[in-house]
Amino acid sequence: MVETLSLKGRDYISDMEFSRHEIETILDLAFELKRQYASGIPHEVLKGKTFFMLFYNKSLRTRNSFEAGIYQLGGNGHYLTPDAVYKPAAAGDEEAFITERISDVARVLSRMGHGIGIRIFGDPVGWIYGKGNAYIREFAKWAEIPVINMEDDMFHPCQLVADLMTMKEFVGDLPGKKFVMSWAYSPSVKKPMAVPQSAVIGGTLLGMNIVLAHPKGFELDPNVITRAKELSKLYGGSFEISNNMEEAFEGADIVYPKAWPSLENLPPITSAPQHDKTKKLADENRHWICDAKKMKLIKKTGIYMHCLPCDRGFEVTDEVADGPQSVIFHEAENRLHGQKAVMALLMR
């Protein structure tokens, strides 16, 4: 079912707030736009509209897919970094003539364009879990135009759209499919929780059988777990947690192994981020790598996914990342089509 009205003018910040019909509507339009892109059919549905892209953190896929996407829709994107504007800050984080209060920035941009995308997590918010998400919500509170989460410390809803598209393309109908969202080792621990949390919410919303796998100490946000369990009951899938990568992989349709940090070593649980502790914990789990041996455990038709950039040699071997079951470049491409659908539905 396509929701023709409910997404117009909305923000797209957290995957906890959207209905199954709304996500299906986004996916439906995304596939339509992908066909049109492939066949060169123009689709300038946002002609004359401006999308502001505010990046507190670096980006390859998100930036280029949004910037190319808004252009393909007939609009225009502005690439903005906090140091090039007066750094938008919440009341309390302000410094005269260096920062500008978010409420002011959001209201000003609302008068000059038609949508605001924001990426923020980690260093720019002192690694306080949830503060990036709170910043985006503060923008949304004041903006009179849609605000889109381009990845924060809690969710990456645009990655989710691309992930669901890719799953549908490669494993077909999602209900009943086994989707393993797995932690994997990386020497770099400065990453957000966004991708796995969006994935388990989105997967349970669409009725998949989710196995969340990670070493002890790498638990997801309890609120996300609670919601995923609720959704799995509502939509007929299942949700399990495993502490064993191999067991989790058994018979999987989809494996998605990637690194994320330990919430136990981040504020507000700790008073300051303790990256060294997370590093130590991670280093004890170097065997959480997705290699050819583990890939033998999943279905022959099963696929390997990653949002990229992947830390080759740590999270995954080259053999797997570039192997026949890897769909990572299709997944990256779907960022373009998925986000075009999100912008078109929200900003029209």
Next chain:
Amino acid sequence: MVETLSLKGRDYISDMEFSRHEIETILDLAFELKRQYASGIPHEVLKGKTFFMLFYNKSLRTRNSFEAGIYQLGGNGHYLTPDAVYKPAAAGDEEAFITERISDVARVLSRMGHGIGIRIFGDPVGWIYGKGNAYIREFAKWAEIPVINMEDDMFHPCQLVADLMTMKEFVGDLPGKKFVMSWAYSPSVKKPMAVPQSAVIGGTLLGMNIVLAHPKGFELDPNVITRAKELSKLYGGSFEISNNMEEAFEGADIVYPKAWPSLENLPPITSAPQHDKTKKLADENRHWICDAKKMKLIKKTGIYMHCLPCDRGFEVTDEVADGPQSVIFHEAENRLHGQKAVMALLMR
């Protein structure tokens, strides 16, 4: 009266050089473009044209309004920073393979596009008052395409257009209206003189009754004062200077309180910028804040203006900035429409 010819191909650098008819022509087109934007009527009058935006200083409003504006006119903007090109420098400020002489940069860009905007004041010109303006004039001397001042150390003519638009929208015909351009306190003293100087020139040009208010030590450029006095005689308004914020506010139609530095503590008057001295002088005048009590002194129909970013809690209280008499977001929006008019008239 609309000047159909006199602005074509011109530079837009100093408010001291434009006639009342020319400013009225810009305002007239700006209002027309605002109506067209509001109703979605396309107005791609600069289709195929490129506007180069060279920012020595950061910017939220100026950059986004120019970048969105040129796009809405059918053209395209390039966001340029000095470190990403070979930093344009005047003869004498050059360093091999780090900088490039302005005369060369201006002549090269003239061959590749249709207009050049420049923002420069403060640190990039060693806080030498007038050097930013001189840099822009050097660009204009060599460029074969219009050069637009996106704020220098002397003038901010694009802000002026937005300010005059906003005044007309909220207080009606400008002749005879009382406009108080007032200094206000900020802990940050590293600001240009541009906004108040453009405001008093523009206000007297349009026949307003100007009161310029500031503590002793924060006088404007004497040449600006002389010109404002001349204009007030020519166009039937008045021009007064006050050293008392409350007295100045009495019965005002428009108040525009904002911080600016002390010229007495900047080169060429001093040999080096003495920001500490300005800070000390400013700190003695912390009571120059625009608060609800002072707003009671102005007309009930009077308005509060600010170019933004405003230093909340210093220049103005939240109560005033977000109160019913504040027009700051309309003012920010008018940057878009005003600058589109400027570009359309100059670059066609």
Next chain:
Amino acid sequence: MVETLSLKGRDYISDMEFSRHEIETILDLAFELKRQYASGIPHEVLKGKTFFMLFYNKSLRTRNSFEAGIYQLGGNGHYLTPDAVYKPAAAGDEEAFITERISDVARVLSRMGHGIGIRIFGDPVGWIYGKGNAYIREFAKWAEIPVINMEDDMFHPCQLVADLMTMKEFVGDLPGKKFVMSWAYSPSVKKPMAVPQSAVIGGTLLGMNIVLAHPKGFELDPNVITRAKELSKLYGGSFEISNNMEEAFEGADIVYPKAWPSLENLPPITSAPQHDKTKKLADENRHWICDAKKMKLIKKTGIYMHCLPCDRGFEVTDEVADGPQSVIFHEAENRLHGQKAVMALLMR
């Protein structure tokens, strides 16, 4: 003769790989696009297409000509810097979550747009001669869309197109014309070899009489010299090397004096870059400046060329750079038209 097919989908990386017909095809279209630009005839032949511009090094001309050029062709350019994405790195140069392997970046961008331009030389590749070129080739190996060299440590093929256009415009048919590619002094030795190497290849390919002039120690890459000699035999021109600037200038149709470094002081010949040694060697040759006296040695109809930025007072006097025989701003403008032709032929 126009090659209608052979350039489509190709990369444009090294001047050693293109036929005379292919270069002539690019020049032919470039002149056609220049006429259309001059007369305002739209030519949106790349409508809907995105060109990614990845700059490891700063740029004025290259960036603005590509960004304005793709826009004039109906497409859109993304200005990308390595720090704003995950810095693309070759396998072996990687760092987790800081860099991303080139093979991944190239394959991702291939899914989101239609061409990739890369500028890389010097510091970003540790001054290892040829490593910049190797990086671009690595991109091309993995990209499914054309890759364009926006200047590396070996070649600057887009500058060559502009140079050949300018020569044709000012001295007419190129075969038989005397073209002096000369070293010139600069206090800055951190420059690539790209411009002179592309120039001697392109010049011999088009049948010119080339004199390569430089002090001892500033020899070009032996492979380039070998190829230039071959081409001069194939196409009926000549190729000579001189160590005397004045002698070389005698009777020239075109002089192109600019600084380049000494390959003898760069890796892989040395283990680390020895800029001081090059500086010392350069300083012994301060008299290699293009001044009015030397310009008297060339033909009266002869021209002075430079890719810009030129180090005024070192490589060339103001009198020459701004004199009647200088064609440097035409040359800069031709960057725009030449690169539009390259993009149009490769990316259609």
